[in-house]
Amino acid sequence: QKARVNMARALYRNTDIYLLDDPLSAVDVQVSKHLFERCIKDYLHEKICILVTHQIQFLKDATKIIVLNNGEMVHRGTYSELLESSSSFSNLLSKINQQEHKEHSKDTRIQSVTRYVSFSESISEEKQFLLSDDLEIKAKGSVKWHVYVEYLRAAAGLILGLILLISVFSMREAIFFFCNWWLAEWSEDNYYRRDQVRNCTEDSNKKMNEIRSMNSQEWAHHQRWRFYFY
Structure with missing residues (x-):
C-alpha cells in the first residue's frame, strides 16, 4: 500500500523527469504489472523515466537498458542489442526464465505456503520500515x-x-x-x-x-x- 501511495504522489507531481527506485518489488505480480502498464508505460510515456528494478520481464518495453553489477555498469543498450551482443545477458535471461518456469510448476500447496511466508515477511518488513520511520521523526532535533x-x-x-x-x-x-x-x-x-x-x-x-x-x-x-x- 505504501508503494502505491508513493507512486501516486509521484504521478500527481506531473514533472518532466521521474526517478523510480524499484517501486515494483514491494507489490505482488498483478499489482506490479498493473503499475508498469498503466502508470509507467501509459501515463509516463511522454516523460523521462529512469526505473531501477530487478524484474526483467519489463525490460523488453524499455527504450534503453543499463545493467549494473556491484555498482558498476556492465551492459548498455536496447533489449534487442543486448540479446545479440551480450551472451551473459542472454544467459541471465534464460536462467531467470527457467527459474520462473520451475516455480510455476510447483505444487499448489507449496505455492500457497510460499505466498504466505512472503506475505508475512513483507508485513514484517513494512512494520520495521514504519518503526524506523517513526524513529527518524523522533530523532529530529534543533536546527544547527x-x-x-x-x-x-x-x-x-x-x-x-x-x-x-x-x-x-x-x-x-x-x-x-x-x-x-x-x-x-x-x-x-x-x-x-x-x-x-x-x-x-x-x-x-x-x-x-x-x-x-x-x-x-x-x-x-x-x-x-x-x-x-x-
Missing part, C-alpha cells in the same frame, strides 16, 4: 546554526542576509512598541473624556481640553479613527 548561515548565504549572501534579518527583527520590535503606545494613547482618550485624570501636566491638560471639547459626532469619529488605524 550553520544551517541558518547556509540559508542566508544561498538566499541573498551572508552580509545582506544578516542585514535583512536584523531589519526584520528591528521592525518587529518597533511595531510591537508602537501597538502598545497606541493602545495607551487610546485608553488615555477615554480617561480624558470622562474627566478621570488628576495632577495633569500642561500637555495632558491641552489634550484633555481638546478631547472634552468634541461633540458626540466628533468623538465617535475620533474613536473610529483610533480603531481603524490600529
Whole structure:
C-alpha cells in the first residue's frame, strides 16, 4: 500500500523527469504489472523515466537498458542489442526464465505456503520500515546554526542576509512598541473624556481640553479613527 501511495504522489507531481527506485518489488505480480502498464508505460510515456528494478520481464518495453553489477555498469543498450551482443545477458535471461518456469510448476500447496511466508515477511518488513520511520521523526532535533548561515548565504549572501534579518527583527520590535503606545494613547482618550485624570501636566491638560471639547459626532469619529488605524 505504501508503494502505491508513493507512486501516486509521484504521478500527481506531473514533472518532466521521474526517478523510480524499484517501486515494483514491494507489490505482488498483478499489482506490479498493473503499475508498469498503466502508470509507467501509459501515463509516463511522454516523460523521462529512469526505473531501477530487478524484474526483467519489463525490460523488453524499455527504450534503453543499463545493467549494473556491484555498482558498476556492465551492459548498455536496447533489449534487442543486448540479446545479440551480450551472451551473459542472454544467459541471465534464460536462467531467470527457467527459474520462473520451475516455480510455476510447483505444487499448489507449496505455492500457497510460499505466498504466505512472503506475505508475512513483507508485513514484517513494512512494520520495521514504519518503526524506523517513526524513529527518524523522533530523532529530529534543533536546527544547527550553520544551517541558518547556509540559508542566508544561498538566499541573498551572508552580509545582506544578516542585514535583512536584523531589519526584520528591528521592525518587529518597533511595531510591537508602537501597538502598545497606541493602545495607551487610546485608553488615555477615554480617561480624558470622562474627566478621570488628576495632577495633569500642561500637555495632558491641552489634550484633555481638546478631547472634552468634541461633540458626540466628533468623538465617535475620533474613536473610529483610533480603531481603524490600529
